[in-house]
Amino acid sequence: MITVExxxxxxxxxxxxxxxxxxxxxxxxxxxxxxxxxxxxxxGAAGVHYTQALLKKTDTLQAVMVNxxxxxxxxxxxxxxxxxxxxxxxxxxxxQINKDNSVLLSTGIIGKHLPVxxxxxxxxxxxxxxxxxxxxxxxxIMTTDLTIKTSVRTxxxxxxxxxxxxxxxxxxxxxxxxxxxxGFILTNxxxxxxxxxxxxxxxxxxxxxxxxxxxxxxxxxxLMLLASRKGPTIPTSRQAEFRTLxxxxxxxxxQQIIQDGEGCTKFVTFTVDHADNDGDARAIFFAVCNSPLVxxxxxxxxxxxxxxxxxxxxxxxxLVAEKVDxxxxxxxxxxxxxxxxxxxxxxxxxxxxxxxxxxxxxxxGTSHFTGWTTDLSYEYVKINAEYN
Amino acid sequence: MITVExxxxxxxxxxxxxxxxxxxxxxxxxxxxxxxxxxxxxxGAAGVHYTQALLKKTDTLQAVMVNxxxxxxxxxxxxxxxxxxxxxxxxxxxxQINKDNSVLLSTGIIGKHLPVxxxxxxxxxxxxxxxxxxxxxxxxIMTTDLTIKTSVRTxxxxxxxxxxxxxxxxxxxxxxxxxxxxGFILTNxxxxxxxxxxxxxxxxxxxxxxxxxxxxxxxxxxLMLLASRKGPTIPTSRQAEFRTLxxxxxxxxxQQIIQDGEGCTKFVTFTVDHADNDGDARAIFFAVCNSPLVxxxxxxxxxxxxxxxxxxxxxxxxLVAEKVDxxxxxxxxxxxxxxxxxxxxxxxxxxxxxxxxxxxxxxxGTSHFTGWTTDLSYEYVKINAEYN
Numbered sequence: 133m134i135t136v137e138x139x140x141x142x143x144x145x146x147x148x149x150x151x152x153x154x155x156x157x158x159x160x161x162x163x164x165x166x167x168x169x170x171x172x173x174x175x176g177a178a179g180v181h182y183t184q185a186l187l188k189k190t191d192t193l194q195a196v197m198v199n200x201x202x203x204x205x206x207x208x209x210x211x212x213x214x215x216x217x218x219x220x221x222x223x224x225x226x227x228q229i230n231k232d233n234s235v236l237l238s239t240g241i242i243g244k245h246l247p248v249x250x251x252x253x254x255x256x257x258x259x260x261x262x263x264x265x266x267x268x269x270x271x272x273i274m275t276t277d278l279t280i281k282t283s284v285r286t287x288x289x290x291x292x293x294x295x296x297x298x299x300x301x302x303x304x305x306x307x308x309x310x311x312x313x314x315g316f317i318l319t320n321x322x323x324x325x326x327x328x329x330x331x332x333x334x335x336x337x338x339x340x341x342x343x344x345x346x347x348x349x350x351x352x353x354x355l356m357l358l359a360s361r362k363g364p365t366i367p368t369s370r371q372a373e374f375r376t377l378x379x380x381x382x383x384x385x386x387q388q389i390i391q392d393g394e395g396c397t398k399f400v401t402f403t404v405d406h407a408d409n410d411g412d413a414r415a416i417f418f419a420v421c422n423s424p425l426v427x428x429x430x431x432x433x434x435x436x437x438x439x440x441x442x443x444x445x446x447x448x449x450x451l452v453a454e455k456v457d458x459x460x461x462x463x464x465x466x467x468x469x470x471x472x473x474x475x476x477x478x479x480x481x482x483x484x485x486x487x488x489x490x491x492x493x494x495x496x497g498t499s500h501f502t503g504w505t506t507d508l509s510y511e512y513v514k515i516n517a518e519y520n
Numbered sequence: 521m522i523t524v525e526x527x528x529x530x531x532x533x534x535x536x537x538x539x540x541x542x543x544x545x546x547x548x549x550x551x552x553x554x555x556x557x558x559x560x561x562x563x564g565a566a567g568v569h570y571t572q573a574l575l576k577k578t579d580t581l582q583a584v585m586v587n588x589x590x591x592x593x594x595x596x597x598x599x600x601x602x603x604x605x606x607x608x609x610x611x612x613x614x615x616q617i618n619k620d621n622s623v624l625l626s627t628g629i630i631g632k633h634l635p636v637x638x639x640x641x642x643x644x645x646x647x648x649x650x651x652x653x654x655x656x657x658x659x660x661i662m663t664t665d666l667t668i669k670t671s672v673r674t675x676x677x678x679x680x681x682x683x684x685x686x687x688x689x690x691x692x693x694x695x696x697x698x699x700x701x702x703g704f705i706l707t708n709x710x711x712x713x714x715x716x717x718x719x720x721x722x723x724x725x726x727x728x729x730x731x732x733x734x735x736x737x738x739x740x741x742x743l744m745l746l747a748s749r750k751g752p753t754i755p756t757s758r759q760a761e762f763r764t765l766x767x768x769x770x771x772x773x774x775q776q777i778i779q780d781g782e783g784c785t786k787f788v789t790f791t792v793d794h795a796d797n798d799g800d801a802r803a804i805f806f807a808v809c810n811s812p813l814v815x816x817x818x819x820x821x822x823x824x825x826x827x828x829x830x831x832x833x834x835x836x837x838x839l840v841a842e843k844v845d846x847x848x849x850x851x852x853x854x855x856x857x858x859x860x861x862x863x864x865x866x867x868x869x870x871x872x873x874x875x876x877x878x879x880x881x882x883x884x885g886t887s888h889f890t891g892w893t894t895d896l897s898y899e900y901v902k903i904n905a906e907y908n
Contacts, residue, residue, distance in 0.1 A: 174833035174841050175857070206826060208858030242826020243859040304813065346812040351830050424734045424812065424896070425692065425904055432905030438594060438630020442739050445562035453562050469563070470596030471631040508812070510898050516813055517820025 134266040134282055136297045137320035138164065138360020142261040143272030146254030148201035148240070148247055153272035155251065156198040157258055158316065161228060163192035164358040167328035169336050171353035178204045178211030179237040183354060186235055191325040193358065195234035197222060197258075198273045198314060200301070204238040204246050205351040214246045221252045225259035237314060239275050239301065239352045266299055266318075273301040273314055276515055279392050283384040285377040289364040294321045294374070298381035304345055304394040304516065313389065315340060315355040317381055320363030321374065328357045331375055339382030342503035345393040346512070347422040355382075390504045395512030398430045398488055403502040405493045408450035413501035416492065419447045427508030430488065435479035437465045444492060451494055459491040522654040522670055524685045525708035526552065526748020530649040531660030534642035536589035536628070536635055541660035543639065544586040545646050546704065549616060551580040552746040555716035557724050559741035566592045566599030567625040571742060574623055579713040581746065583622035585610060585646075586661045586702060588689070592626040592634050593739040602634045609640045613647035627663050627689065627702060627740045654687055654706075661689040661702055664903055667780050671772040673765040680752040682709045682762070686769035692733055692782040692904065701777065703728060703743040705769055708751030709762065716745045719763055727770030730891035733781040734900075735810040743770075778892045783900030786818045786876055791890040793881045796838035801889035804880065807835045815896030818876065823867035825853045832880060839882055847879040 139160050146155035168187060170180040186193075197218070204211045215236045223229050238246070261268070270280040283298040295318075302313025317335075336355050357378070366374045391399055402421055407413035420426055423443035429436040437458055445453065458466040461482050465472055482488075506512075527548050534543035556575060558568045574581075585606070592599045603624045611617050626634070649656070658668040671686040683706075690701025705723075724743050745766070754762045779787055790809055795801035808814055811831035817824035825846055832839065846854040849870050853860055870876075894900075 172834075173830060174837070174839050175829045176833075176841075203826070206829060206854060206857065206859045208856075210858075242824075242830060243854070245859075347810070351826075351833065422735070424900070428901050428904035431901065434905065436630075438591070438739075441563045441594060442561060442630060445564075445739065446560075449562070451562050453564075466594060466631070468596075469594065470598075471594045471633075508901060510901050512812070513816050513819065513896060513898050513901055516816035517822065 133264070134284060134297055135264040136266070136295045136318045136360065138162065138362035139318055140262040140264060141266045141269040142258050142263070143268030143270070144254060144258050144261055146258070147250045148199055153268065154199055154201045155254055155258055156269045156272035157262065158196040158269060158318070158358065159226065159262055160194050160358065160360050162360070163194050163233060164360045165191060165323060165325040165328055166193045167325065167332040167357045169332050169355050171350055173351045175205060175351045177238060177352045178207055178215055179235065180352060180354060182212060182215050183235055183237070190233055193233050193235065194229050195222060195226065196316070196356065197234065197236045199236065199238050199240070199246070199251065200273055200275050201240040202238055202244055202246055203240045203242045203352050206243040207245050210245060214248050217248060218246070218251055222255050225256045237352070237354055239314060239350070242351060266297060270299045275301065275303070276394055277301050277303045277392055281385055281388040281392065283381040285381055287370070287374060287377060289366060289370060292364040294363050294366065295319060296377050296381055298385045300385040300389065302389040303392045313350060313353055315382070315385055316358065317378055318358045320360050322361040322363060322365040323359040328359060331378065332357055335379055335382045338379050339386040343386045343390050344418060344421050344503070344505050345390065387504055390506055393506035394515045395509040396506040397486070397509050398507040399486060400430060400488045400490065400505050400507070401502065402505060403491045403500060405491055405500045406496055407494045407499040408497040410499045410501070412449040412451070413499045415447055416444050416449060416451065417501045417503050419443050420492070421503065421505035424508055427506070430507035431509045433480070433483040435460065435483050440490065440492070441466065450496060452496065455495045457493040457495060459493065461489050521652070522672060522685055523652040524654070524683045524706045524748065526550065526750035527706055528650040528652060529654045529657040530646050530651070531656030531658070532642060532646050532649055534646070535638045536587055541656065542587055542589045543642055543646055544657045544660035545650065546584040546657060546706070546746070547614065547650055548582050548746065548748050550748070551582050551621065552748045553579060553711060553713040553716055554581045555713065555720040555745045557720050557743050559738055561739045563593060563739045565626060565740045566595055566603055567623065568740060568742060570600060570603050571623055571625070578621055581621050581623065582617050583610060583614065584704070584744065584746070585622065585624045587624065587626050587634070587639065588661055588663050589628040590626055590632055590634055591628045591630045591740050594631040595633050598633060602636050605636060606634070606639055610643050613644045625702060625740070625742055630739060654685060658687045663689065664782055665689050665691045665780055669773055669776040669780065671769040673769055675758070675762060675765060677752040677754060677758060682751050682754065683707060684765050684769055686773045688773040688777065690777040691780045701738060701741055703770070703773055704746065705766055706746045708748050710749040710751060710753040711747040716747060719766070720745055723767055723770045726767050727774040731774045731778050732806060732809050732891070732893050733778065775892055778894055781894035782903045783897040784894040785874070785897050786895040787874060788818060788876045788878065788893050788895070789890065790893060791879045791888060793879055793888045794884055795882045795887040795889070796885040798887045798889070800837040800839070801887045803835055804832050804837060804839065805889045805891050807831050808880070809891065809893035812896055815894070818895035819897045821868070821871040823848065823871050828878065828880070829854065838884060840884065843883045845881040845883060847881065849877050
C-alpha cells in the first residue's frame with residue numbers, strides 16, 4: 133500500500149475505456165500547496181490550459197481528477213466547459229471541495245470530446261472509493277503503460293517521517309519538454325507553494341526532460357508537485373537533501389517510463405560528454421536517441437555505431453568529426469572520428485544486454501548530458517498502428 | 521535502354537557485396553562539365569570530402585565511379601588514400617582518364633574500410649563492360665533499394681535532340697539536406713560548369729530536400745549534374761524550359777525514392793500552407809513527417825489526425841492552434857484548431873489508399889511547403905534491425 137499523509141486516492145472504471153480503470157482522483161481534504169509544469173506543445177489539451185489558469189489563480193489544490201482513454205485535446209472551448217461541468221458535478225459527491233481548487237487532467241486519444249455524461253454518472257462511485265492507498269490511482273491513469281509507475285522515499289526530520297511519493301504514467305508520445313506525461317510527486321511535508329514552484333523546473337530538467345521514446349512531446353504532458361503540509365517543516369539545513377530525494381523520485385519515474393516504453397526491448401543510457409555548450413550536448417542526445425535507424429539497430433542487437441555518428445553529425449553543432457570518440461560500455465569503437473578495429477563477436481555479445489550504455493565524447497568543452505531512451509521494435513509499430 | 525550522348529556506363533559485381541552488383545562507372549571520354557552538392561552531415565564520407573575538393577580544382581569530370589555495400593565513412597585519412605589508389609588503378613584500365621578529373625562515391629555500411637584489393641582486381645572488368653546503356657549503372661549503385669530509379673526527358677532544340685537522364689539510389693537514411701542520396705542528372709547539352717553550379721541548389725531544394733523516410737541525413741548524400749556538351753547549346757529563350765525539365769527529373773527521382781522507401785506501404789504528399797515564413801513551413805513539414813507516431817498511424821490506416829497536430833505543435837513556430845485547419849484529401853478534419861465531427865467510415869475508407877494527401881493550413885501568411893514521405897511499417901524495422 134502506497135500512502136501519503138493528507139491525501140486520499142481513488143481509481144475506477146467509469147466507461148471511457150472498454151474495460152480498464154479510466155478515472156482517478158487525488159483528494160487533499162484540507163488542501164495542498166502545488167506547482168505544475170505542462171507541455172510546450174502548441175496544441176495543449178484543455179486540461180493543460182485549465183492547469184495554467186489555476187496556477188495564476190490559486191496556491192492550493194483539493195482535487196486532482198485524472199482520466200485516461202481520452203486526451204480532451206483539439207476540443208476547443210467545449211473541452212474547457214466539459215472540465216468545468218465535471219468539476220461542478222464532482223462537488224456534488226464531495227461537497228467539501230471548492231471548485232476553484234480542483235482540476236481535471238486527461239490523456240488518451242486526441243480529438244474527441246470527453247464522454248461527460250458517462251463520467252458524471254461515475255463520480256459518486258469515484259468519491260465513495262477514496263482510500264489512503266494510491267495504487268488504484270496509479271492504475272487508472274495508465275494508457276498504453278504495461279505497469280504502474282511509483283517511487284517512494286522517506287526522510288526523518290527530528291523523529292517525524294517525511295513521506296515522498298511519486299506516481300506517473302507514460303510509455304509513448306514521449307519526449308517531454310519542460311514537463312512529462314502525467315507525473316505527480318506528493319509529500320506530507322510542510323512546503324509553501326512558492327518553494328514548490330521555484331523547484332519544479334530543475335526537477336523536470338534533471339529527469340523527465342532527459343528521456344525520449346519517440347520524439348513526440350504530447351499535448352497533455354503535466355508534472356505536478358503537491359504538499360499536504362500535514363507533516364513536518366523541512367529545516368533549511370535539510371532542504372538540499374529533501375530536493376535531492378524529489379529529484380531521485382523524478383529520475384526513477386522517468387526511467388520507469390523508458391523501461392515501459394512502447395515495445396521497448398532495450399534500456400539505453402546515452403551520454404554526450406565534453407561538449408562545447410549545454411545546448412549542443414542536449415541536441416546531439418536527442419538527434420541520436422530519436423533516430424529510427426539507431427533505434428532499429430539497437431532492436432536488432434546490431435553494434436552499428438555508424439548510425440550513431442551519422443545521426444549525431446546531421447544537426448548543426450560545434451561537433452568536430454576528427455575529435456569524436458565513441459564508447460559502447462567499456463569498448464572504444466571510434467577514436468578521433470575513425471573506426472577502431474574490434475572483434476565483432478565482443479560487440480555482438482555486448483548488444484545482447486537489455487541495458488546498454490553509450491558515451492559520445494566530443495573532446496571539446498565541459499558540458500555533458502545524460503539521458504535515457506528505448507529501441508524501436510516491431511511491437512512499437514504494432515502498438516501504434518493499431519491504437520484507435 | 522537508357523542512353524545519353526557523350527557518356528558510357530558500367531555496373532558489375534566486384535565482390536564488395538555477396539552477390540549483387542556493387543561497382544559502377546559513368547565515363548565521359550571527352551569530359552563533362554559538372555556541379556555537385558553533398559551532405560551537410562559532419563561525418564561526411566571520404567567520397568564527399570573528395571568531391572568537395574574536386575569542385576575547387578576542376579571544371580570537368582571524366583569518370584564517376586560509384587560503389588555500393590560500403591560507405592567509406594568514418595575511415596579517416598586512409599579512406600581518402602583508398603579513393604586515390606583506386607582512381608590510379610582505374611587509370612590503368614582506362615588510360616585516357618586524367619586522375620584529377622575522376623572521383624569515387626560510396627554508399628553502404630558505415631565504419632569499414634573499402635576492400636581495395638578486391639575492387640582493384642575488378643577494375644579491368646568494369647572498364648571492359650562500358651556501354652551506352654545506363655541500366656547496369658543504375659542497378660549497381662543500389663543498396664536497400666528494391667527498384668532502379670531513372671527518369672528521362674527530351675527537348676527539341678532547332679531539330680536537334682537534347683537528352684536529360686536522371687539516375688538515383690536511396691531508400692533509407694533519407695532526409696537529405698542540400699543534397700540527396702546518390703543522384704545523377706546527365707545531359708548531352710552544351711552547358712558550361714558555371715551554369716550547372718548556379719542551378720544545382722535550386723534543383724536540390726525543390727526535390728531531394730523535400731523528402732524524408734526516417735529523418736537521418738546520410739554521411740554520403742551527393743547530387744551531381746553532368747553535361748557532355750556533345751549536343752546543342754540551349755538558347756537563352758529555352759533555358760527556363762530546360763531547367764524546368766531538370767527539376768522535373770529531380771522531383772520524379774525524389775518521389776521514386778519515397779515510393780521505394782524502406783518498408784513503405786503509403787506514399788504521402790504533405791503540404792503546410794499559409795505559414796508565416798518559409799522556415800516554419802519547412803520545419804513543420806519535417807516535424808510531422810518524421811514523427812514515428814504519425815507514420816505508424818498511417819501504416820495502420822488509422823485517420824489519427826491528433827498525432828499530426830501534436831507533432832506540428834511540438835516545435836517552436838508561429839503556428840497558432842486556434843487558426844489551424846487540417847485537410848485529409850477532400851475531408852476537413854480540423855477547423856480552427858478544433859475537431860470537425862466526421863463519419864469515421866469515410867475517413868477509414870480514405871486511409872485504405874496507397875497515396876495519401878494532407879494539407880495543414882496555418883491560415884497566417886503566404887509561405888507553403890509541399891514534400892513527400894512514407895509510413896513506418898514492420899518491414900522498415902525488419903530491414904534496419906537486420907542490416908549488417
